[in-house]
Amino acid sequence: MRILIADDHELLRDTLLLYIDNEPGMDAESVEDLGSVVSRLTAGEVYDLILLDFTMPGMNGLDGLRRIMEMPGGHRVAIISGTAQRDTAEEALAAGAAGFLPKTLSAKSLVNALRFMALGEQYAPLDFMRASEEDAQEHPLAKQLSQREYEVLEGLTQGKSNKEIARDLDIREPTVKLHVKTLYRKIGAANRTQAAMIAKEEGLF
Missing domain, CATH: 3.40.50.2300 (Response regulator)
Structure with a gap:
């Protein structure tokens, strides 16, 4: 084969x-x-x-x-x-x-x-x-985020750069930066590492 x-x-x-x-x-x-x-x-x-x-x-x-x-x-x-x-x-x-x-x-x-x-x-x-996206959105943490913020956060938990996330989601890198900033505020994170840790600790991904 x-x-x-x-x-x-x-x-x-x-x-x-x-x-x-x-x-x-x-x-x-x-x-x-x-x-x-x-x-x-x-x-x-x-x-x-x-x-x-x-x-x-x-x-x-x-x-x-x-x-x-x-x-x-x-x-x-x-x-x-x-x-x-x-x-x-x-x-x-x-x-x-x-x-x-x-x-x-x-x-x-x-x-x-x-x-x-x-x-x-x-x-x-x-x-x-x-599995469905709706299932994920039932999570209390996910409910705080827009669909795009959720997808960006998933990329952060996978250790991806803004450039990689932008490519994966077919959006511009500045747009990713904006989503990162807003999701930080919503989940109470100070940086990428903390955001990924919060998501994993809450069992979101």
């Missing part, structure tokens, strides 16, 4: 390669953007499954997924993401994606999912698909 991982975070790529290459019958390669995927497929490379990071350069939302699926060869393509919500996963699956993989999946679950998708099945974790 030959797998191509496309993700612009080097640490994640290396970690996934390590997991997959340790599995019998699996061989993985990696690239860092959508253009590199297109180049490999255009050159005639063949993969049983291609994993695309939802927010890497070139993706433009799910346009990148559709672009790869429309290339000659009938490629099996799945989305992997640490930020996308359930509606994005549902849209990807409806578009014909082989699956949707949250980056929170355990190594064992990930490998099982890859095998499942490579066999022609469609995969998405049930617990993720059953």
Whole structure:
């Protein structure tokens, strides 16, 4: 089973390669953007499954997924993401994606999912698909925040920079700074570290 991982975070790529290459019958390669995927497929490379990071350069939302699926060869393509919500996963699956993989999946679950998708099945974790943004907003701390402030706070808890959060949410960096400032005031935080600690201590993420 030959797998191509496309993700612009080097640490994640290396970690996934390590997991997959340790599995019998699996061989993985990696690239860092959508253009590199297109180049490999255009050159005639063949993969049983291609994993695309939802927010890497070139993706433009799910346009990148559709672009790869429309290339000659009938490629099996799945989305992997640490930020996308359930509606994005549902849209990807409806578009014909082989699956949707949250980056929170355990190594064992990930490998099982890859095998499942490579066999022609469609995969998405049930617990993720059953969860909803409305569930999160029932949390007392979340109720104090707008949807965008909630999303920015989630990025802070993941240790992301303002630039990374802006890219993930498809908004401008100054807008992220404004949301950070307002959510600090609302939850009583003085800085990024404290905001992340409050969110985690309250069980928000």
